[in-house]
Amino acid sequence: LAIDGVKSAIADAAAQEKLALTLKNVTGATEAQIGATEDYITKTSLAFGVTDDELRPSIERLARATGDLEKAQKLQTVAIDVAAGSGKSLEAVTNAMAKAAEGNTGALAKLGIGLSAAQLKTMSLDDITAKLADTFANQASTKADTFQGKMARLQIAFDEAKETVGSYILDAITPMVDLIVKRVIPAVQTFVDAIGGKEGLNNTFSTYIDAAK
Numbered sequence: 001l002a003i004d005g006v007k008s009a010i011a012d013a014a015a016q017e018k019l020a021l022t023l024k025n026v027t028g029a030t031e032a033q034i035g036a037t038e039d040y041i042t043k044t045s046l047a048f049g050v051t052d053d054e055l056r057p058s059i060e061r062l063a064r065a066t067g068d069l070e071k072a073q074k075l076q077t078v079a080i081d082v083a084a085g086s087g088k089s090l091e092a093v094t095n096a097m098a099k100a101a102e103g104n105t106g107a108l109a110k111l112g113i114g115l116s117a118a119q120l121k122t123m124s125l126d127d128i129t130a131k132l133a134d135t136f137a138n139q140a141s142t143k144a145d146t147f148q149g150k151m152a153r154l155q156i157a158f159d160e161a162k163e164t165v166g167s168y169i170l171d172a173i174t175p176m177v178d179l180i181v182k183r184v185i186p187a188v189q190t191f192v193d194a195i196g197g198k199e200g201l202n203n204t205f206s207t208y209i210d211a212a213k
Contacts, residue, residue, distance in 0.1 A: 008159065009167040012052070019056045027069045040073065042160070048080060048140045049152030050090060051159075058094040065098035075101070078133050085139030086113050101125055 016038060023029035023037065041055045058079065062072035075097050082097075083090040088111055096107035105120035108128065114135055120128065143149045 004162055008163045012163050013167075015053070015056050019060050022060045023063055023069060026063050026067055027072075029069050033069060037069065037073070044080070045156050046153060046160070048084070048144045049149045049156060050080060050140075051156060054090045058090055061094050061098045062101070065101040071101075075129060078129055078136070081136040081139045082111075082113060082132055083140075084143040085136040086111065088113075097129075100128055 019037070020029075020034045023034055029037070037059065041052050041059070044050065045052050045055060055076070059072055059076050062075045062079075063069055066072050066075065076094070079090060079093045079097050082088070083093045086093070093111065096111050099105070099107045100120075105123075105128070106117065108115060109117040109120055113132065115123075115128065115131065123131070144153060
């Protein structure tokens with residue numbers, strides 16, 4: 001549990017930092033907004049059985065497409081329902097909706113979700129979003145309430161617990177890792193440089209080996 005938890009916590013922290021940077025750069029999100037987004041991701045994940053590894057790239061893609069965090073979250077809410085109701089992956093639905101936000105509705109037409117290419121050409125993004133929201137309303141909630149959905153939510157809850165355990169351990173060992181990075185690695189590099197780099201280090205070891213013989 002501890003080992004898996006630390007691995008999960010490391011991966012999760014990296015994913016959070018990546019999303020945070022995108023939101024800052026693209027939408028100008030504040031630390032409070034980023035924190036609220038992470039809370040939203042956790043709640044959504046537990047409610048619908050969709051992993052945060054799916055949700056973060058989705059919100060990131062939609063944020064880049066819209067330039068607005070609130071719009072991105074609204075689009076993702078619809079995308080989750082569409083994915084659940086259509087059987088398509090959240091990634092595929094997200095990419096199609098993001099492209100629509102960027103002015104290209106071709107990918108949405110190809111998803112086979114009840115909107116033809118001809119219809120999409122006459123619709124604004126708000127029209128498209130409203131239509132999809134009506135067509136796929138409550139699909140994610142319904143799926144989450146099935147046996148399969150409940151098992152997925154249970155697995156996510158267990159994974160979240162592992163990450164929590166791992167994060168506590170990670171917090172405890174981070175000062176030691178920082179110390180190694182800041183002091184030990186430079187000291188080793190200084191030592192290697194002082195004896196003439198890798199070649200000098202190899203020669204030094206060769207000398208000791210020869211002497212030992």
